[in-house]
Amino acid sequence: MLAEWQNHKKKLRHYIAKQVDDEHLVDDILQDVYIKASDNLHQLKSQGSLSSWLFRIAHNTIMDHYRQRRDFDPLPQDLVHEEPDTAEQAHQEVAQCLRPLIDELPEQYRTPLILAELEGISQKEIAERMGISLSGAKSRIQRSRIKLREHIMRCCDIEIGHGGVTDYAPKEVWLNRQ
DSSP, rough: OOOHHHHHHHHHHHHHHHHHHHHHHOOOOOOOHHHHHHHGGOOOOGGGHHHHHHHHHHHHHHHHHHOOOOOOOOOOOOOOOOOOOOOHHHHHHHHHHHHHHHSSSSSHHHHHIIIIIIIIIOOHHHHHHHHHHHHHHHHHHHHHHHHHHHHHHHHHHEEEEETTTEEEEEOOOHHHOO
């Protein structure tokens, strides 16, 4: 192993030095790589893959170094800072705006939408309450969502991001209507 190590040592040191900015750590990590390689030589499948095997060990050792490194002081356990839930507040504001828009929908769409979305009633129970089939209830709920969306898009500019709605504002035409 020692003869093979000497053949790869310079390249491994250069590789580690490119990844770690402290010269003293480079030699420590290189030594750790040698120890790990020596201890696990029995896992090497063929001599032809020795170089890539050593570089994989070097890479993993560097990653271990960065995982263990602590460049910060831990926060005290009793430190608690609660951020206001702006997303929840935005959802509540939007919900207040949606109710009048839902109320403008025709009755056949308004009722199933209110029952499903605002009251959380199952589609099966909605079908029973309205005296229609389950597929009919599903269809009405889906159509009412589409109609509500169209209505919202006519009156509001909505910005959507990864977490859903990130911002909204009434359109000028809608404000003048009020």
